[in-house]
Amino acid sequence: MSASTSRRTYAEPPVRTAELTLLAPFLLGLDLVAWFSDAPQWAVASTLLLQLALFAIGVRARPAGLLLSLFVASMFTFLTGRIVAVGILGYKAQSADDWGMHLNDPALVARSLFMQQVFLLAALAGVAIATKRWSAGGLVSRTTRDIPLQYAGITGMLAGVALYMENRISVVSSVNQTSYLDYYSSQSSLVSTTGRIGESLMIVGYAFVLAAIPKFRVFVGASLVIVGAHGFDLLMGRRAPFVLTLLLVIFYSLLRSAIAERSDMAQHWPTIGKIGLGALLLAPLLELLNAINQTRGDGATATAGESGNPLVEFFYSQGVSANLLVYAQTDVLSIPHDKIYTFGPLIEFIQARLLPGFDSSVYDGQTAVRAVEGYNFADIVSFRIMPSIYLRGGGYGSSALAELFWDFGWAGLFLGGLAFGLMFAFGGRVLSLSPLLAAAALIMSRQLLYAPRAPYLDWLVGTLNVFNIAAFAFLGMLYKLLQEHGRTERNSAKHMPRLRAAHYVE
Secondary structure, X not given: OOOOXXXXXXXXXXXXXXXXXXXXXXXXXXXXXXXXXXXXXXXXXXXXXXXXXXXXXXXXXXXXXXXXXXXXXXXXXXXXXXXXHHHHOOOOOOOOOOOOOOOOOHHHHHHHHHHHHHHHHHHHHHHHHHHHHHHHHOEEEEOOOOHHHHHHHHHHHHHHHHHHXXXXXXXXXXXXXXXXXXXXXXXXXXXXXXXXXXXXXXXXXXXXXXXXXXXXXXXXXXHHHHHHHHHHHHHHOOOHHHHHHHHHHHHHHHHHXXXXXXXXXXXXXXXXXXXXXXXXXXXXXXXXXXXXXXXXXXXXOOXXXXXXXXXXXXXXXXXXXXXXXXXXXXXXXXXXXXXXXXXXXXXXXXXXXXXXXXXXXXXXXXXXXXXXXXXXXXXXHHHHHXXXXXXXXXXXXXXXXXXXXXXXXXXXXXXXXXXXXXXXXXXXXHHHOOHHHHHHHHHHHHHHOOHHHOOOOHHHHOOOOHHHHHHHXXXXXXXXXXXXXXXXXXXXXXXXXXXXXXXXXX
C-alpha cells in the first residue's frame, strides 16, 4: 500500500461573464418594473434569466465554478421553483394573485426574488475574485490513489452502515405503524446515539474514499452504499440526509470530470456530458420525494388534474422555504430583533458548552422556551407559524438568505453571498488539499449546497459536530496506521533480496 504524493498543475479557466454583461440592462429593466409596480412576474423573469446565466458561467469556469452552478440549481429547487409553479404555471393556485406563499403580498414576493438575485451576484463576485487571485498558480490536484485512505474510508463506511441501519430499520417500522409526526412527538429524536455514530462513520468514511482519488468503479460502489443507506431516511420521513448525500455525489463526479478533461487521465473518468445523461436516471426520485412529502403532511394533496405532474409537484413541495424570505421582510411573526440568528448555532454552542452555569436544557427538544429563547431562526419561525405542529416535531427548516436579511438587511445578503462565493471557488480546489483536509472540505461542500433551506452556518456546524469529529479522529488514526503498515511492507520488500543474496554467498 502506498499513499500518493503525485500532483499535477492544470490551467484554471477564468470566470467569463459575457452572458451576464449582455443581459444586465435587460435584467435591470425587469427588476425596476417589478420594484415599482409590485408585479412579481417581472422579478420571476429576471431571476430565472440570472440563474440560467450563472449556471452557464459556473459550468464553463469548472472546476472553480461547479459549486456555484449546483448552488443555483439548489436555489431554484428550494426557493424559486415554488413561486414559478404557482404564480406562473398556476399549480394549486387559489386565485390570480396567488404565488404559493402564506403571505401573498406581491411586493413581498418580488423582493424575496430580489434577495435571491443579490445573493447570487455576490456569490459570482466571490468566485471571480478567488479565481483571479489563484489563476497565476494554476489548478493543483493530487492524481494518484491514496490506498490507505481509501481502505480507512471503506472500513468506516462498513462499520457505520451496520450501526446506521440498525437504528433506521427499527424507526421505519415504528413510523409506518403510526405517522412521522406522531412518532416524533413521542421521541426525543428520530435518531439514537448509536444511529448518529453510524451516520458520522458512514459520511466521514465516504469523504475519506472520495479524498483518496478512487477509481470510478470504487466511487460508484461507495456512492450506491451511502445513497442506499440514506434511502431509509426517506422511509422515516427525513429528506435532508438523502438530498445532502446526493448533492455530494453529483458535485464530486463533476469535479473529477472537470479535472480529468484537462489532463491525460480523461479515459479514467466519464465526461461531464455522460454524467449529465446519467443524472436523468434520477428522475424517478422526484416521485419518491413527493410521496415522502405527503407522508410528512407537508403539503396539500394535489387535485386529480395536478397529480400527474410530478416535476411541478416536486418544486412546489420542496420550495416551502421560500416563505421564510417573505416573512423575513415583515414583523408579522413577532421575531425578536435582539438576537442574531445568522450566527445562532455558534452562539448556542458557546452558551451551552463554554459558559459555566448556563442551563443548556433550554435548547433540548422542540419547546416553546427553546423557540423563543434560542438563536435558531428555524425554531422561532416554525413555532410562530404552526405552534402545535412544531411542538410535535415538525418545522420549516431555515434559509441562509432569510437569516442574513433579517439580521443585516441587503448588505448582509451581499456579504454573506460573497463569502459563499469564495468558498465555492475553494471547493473546486479541494483535491489539492492534504487528504484529511480534503475529506473535511468535501463534507463542508455538501452542506454549502443546502444553504437555501438551511442555517447560514450549517456548512460549519453540520461538518464539525461532535460525532463527525470523533469519526474523523478514529478514521484518521486508522489511516495513519495503514500508512505506517504500508511503509513497513515496502521497506521489508526492499531488504529481502539483499538478505537472500547474503545467505546465498555464505
